[in-house]
Each structure stands twice: as structure tokens, then as C-alpha cells.
Amino acid sequence: MRQTQKVMLAFSEATTSELNEILEHRFFKEKKSPKSKSKTSLSKQQSTAPMSAIKQENSGTKNIYEIIKQMRLERNAPVDLVGPQKCFDQDKDIETQRFQILTSLMLSPQTKDDVTSKCANRLLEYTINDIANMDEPDLIKLIYEVNFNVTKAKRIKDLAQLAIYKGMPKTFEETIKIKGVGEKIALLYIQVAFQRVEGIPIDVNMIRICNRVPIFKEKSPTKLRKFLESQFEHKEWGEINETLVGFGQQICLPKPKCDQCKLKDICEYYKLQNTSDQ
Known part of the structure; x- marks a missing residue:
């Protein structure tokens, strides 16, 4: 109890520079839970977030973010105009839209947004069945500008086959199990395809x-x-x-x-x- 009181006192009296030092202190290193078995359960990770204790004490983060928002009022950066989460055909059925959203996101790692958009938009001309049955060399030609195009072509083809036989993933946990999908892509996919912010x-x-x-x-x-x-x-x-x-x-x-x-x-x-x- 005394240790907790000392930590809270440190926060209440800390200057901005001191607070940064406190944030890097070992008090806030993650503790591994022996009961945690799944790496994919985001809700469990959030419930034990090591920084939650300092939410109200550190108002600097929000202030900095508000200044950044002021500099972003025009919303004309590549991510705003051609971000991978925007590359899908709204006139298609919902399952096709979800496939297109996830495909575009899977093309994006290590690739600039304008290049990702160009390749993703080419794929919009093809159905899920087309891509599932397409020869990989032909698929590579459609996305040749993205980095790691050979690997990405194989994973997109696998995704198309998954969509046909099992349907598109509907949860974060299902999505992150797909090859080529990490935490960022899975969260963006769920947010855009299902309007759920997880x-x-x-x-x-x-x-x-x-x-x-x-x-x-x-x-x-x-x-x-x-x-x-x-x-x-x-x-x-x-x-x-x-x-x-x-x-x-x-x-x-x-x-x-x-x-x-x-x-x-x-x-x-x-x-x-x-x-x-x-």
C-alpha cells in the first residue's frame, strides 16, 4: 500500500520531463499473466493494460493530440485520400466488400498508400472466385508494384479460397489467424468492415x-x-x-x-x- 501511495504521489508532483522518466520506469513494465493462453484475445490485453493507472494524471498526451488534430483539419494526406481501408466497391455485396477491404489492407505493409491503392483498385475488377482460381503469376502481375508481391499474392489467393469455403472472418480473433494479418490490419478490418472499434x-x-x-x-x-x-x-x-x-x-x-x-x-x-x- 505504501508503494502505491509513493507512486501516486510521484505522479501528482511530477513535472513534464519527470513524468516522461516515470513512464519509462520499471513500475510500468508489463507483467505476464500465467493464466493467459491466447495471444489473440484483445479484450484480455486491454483489461490489463499497464498504463491505465496514469490515465488522469497524464493530460499531456491529449493536449498533444489536439494540436495534431488542428494541423490535420484539411484531411488531405495519402491515408485520407487513398488509404487501404478506403479501397472497396460500395456497390458490391457485403461479403465482397469485406474481402476487398481485407485484401487492400494485406497489400499495404511496407508499401505507400498510393501504390497500395493502385494495386487494390485493379483487383476490384475481379470477383472472389476469379482470384481464388487465378494462377499466382497472373495475380502477381496485378500487384507487382507492392513490396513482397509474391508472398502477398499467395496470401490473397488463400484468403479468396477461405472466403468461398468458410466466409470472411467476423471477429478480431478470427482475422488475426490469417497469414499476412497482424494486429493493425485486423483492427482496421473490423473497424471498416463491421463498424466496430476494438x-x-x-x-x-x-x-x-x-x-x-x-x-x-x-x-x-x-x-x-x-x-x-x-x-x-x-x-x-x-x-x-x-x-x-x-x-x-x-x-x-x-x-x-x-x-x-x-x-x-x-x-x-x-x-x-x-x-x-x-
């Missing part, structure tokens, strides 16, 4: 932003997801991915446009770069 999908842009400012210094997508979910109400989760990804595509790039950023006065990365240049 978590915050984490993108490489988000990891870069959160480590630079910093919002949370962590390279693990799962740990960053848990942290962000502890900071925001569930009703806010649905827009966070697209907001931060677009910011990472337009301003906080690998080579950032710091002169256009409203966060530079508080950004540790900006301060470090400018100090080192002097």
Missing part, C-alpha cells in the same frame, strides 16, 4: 511520432496501443490512427518538416536536432 491500430508513423515528441517512448506496437487506449475514451479510438498516420505522412516524416509543426516548442526530437546542429 482497439487503436498502430502504424510505423505513429511509433515515430510518439517516440519523437515524446508521447510514449516505445517501439512495440502492442505496448503503444495499450498506452494510447489508456489515455483516450473508447469513443475517441476510431479516429486516432488516421489522424496520426496523416500527420506522419505530411509533417512528422522520417525527415520531418519541423518548420511546419506546431509542436516544435515542446518536441524533444526538435530540440535535440537543433542542439546538435549548433
Whole structure:
């Protein structure tokens, strides 16, 4: 009990820089639960999120996010215009739409949104049966611009066959078992295809932003997801991915446009770069 009181006192008295140090302290390292057997149950992961205890104490995360939202008012980044979650034909039946959504998301890893969109839109001309029965070399030609096109072609063909014989997955747990689908893709698929927000999908842009400012210094997508979910109400989760990804595509790039950023006065990365240049 005394240990808990000390931790809470530390939070209440901490400055912003001290709070960042506290966040990285071993108090908040994940504890493995001996009863947890499934790696796919997101609800169990959320219920034990190590950052939930600091939700109200750390208001800085929300303030930073609001500033980013101000910089994203135009919503004209690649993710807004041609993001993989937007590449599906709304005139098709619901099962075909779900197949198209997941196919587009599976094409997207390690590939820019405009390239993913170009390839995904080519596939819209084909039915699920067409793709299931297509020779892999022909499928590769349709998606040749994406990285790892050979592997992705095989997995998309497997998905088409799954859709025919078992139907498209309807839950996060079912979706993440598919080869080529990770946590981010599964969460985006469920959000777009079923309008269910079950978590915050984490993108490489988000990891870069959160480590630079910093919002949370962590390279693990799962740990960053848990942290962000502890900071925001569930009703806010649905827009966070697209907001931060677009910011990472337009301003906080690998080579950032710091002169256009409203966060530079508080950004540790900006301060470090400018100090080192002097």
C-alpha cells in the first residue's frame, strides 16, 4: 500500500520531463499473466493494460493530440485520400466488400498508400472466385508494384479460397489467424468492415511520432496501443490512427518538416536536432 501511495504521489508532483522518466520506469513494465493462453484475445490485453493507472494524471498526451488534430483539419494526406481501408466497391455485396477491404489492407505493409491503392483498385475488377482460381503469376502481375508481391499474392489467393469455403472472418480473433494479418490490419478490418472499434491500430508513423515528441517512448506496437487506449475514451479510438498516420505522412516524416509543426516548442526530437546542429 505504501508503494502505491509513493507512486501516486510521484505522479501528482511530477513535472513534464519527470513524468516522461516515470513512464519509462520499471513500475510500468508489463507483467505476464500465467493464466493467459491466447495471444489473440484483445479484450484480455486491454483489461490489463499497464498504463491505465496514469490515465488522469497524464493530460499531456491529449493536449498533444489536439494540436495534431488542428494541423490535420484539411484531411488531405495519402491515408485520407487513398488509404487501404478506403479501397472497396460500395456497390458490391457485403461479403465482397469485406474481402476487398481485407485484401487492400494485406497489400499495404511496407508499401505507400498510393501504390497500395493502385494495386487494390485493379483487383476490384475481379470477383472472389476469379482470384481464388487465378494462377499466382497472373495475380502477381496485378500487384507487382507492392513490396513482397509474391508472398502477398499467395496470401490473397488463400484468403479468396477461405472466403468461398468458410466466409470472411467476423471477429478480431478470427482475422488475426490469417497469414499476412497482424494486429493493425485486423483492427482496421473490423473497424471498416463491421463498424466496430476494438482497439487503436498502430502504424510505423505513429511509433515515430510518439517516440519523437515524446508521447510514449516505445517501439512495440502492442505496448503503444495499450498506452494510447489508456489515455483516450473508447469513443475517441476510431479516429486516432488516421489522424496520426496523416500527420506522419505530411509533417512528422522520417525527415520531418519541423518548420511546419506546431509542436516544435515542446518536441524533444526538435530540440535535440537543433542542439546538435549548433
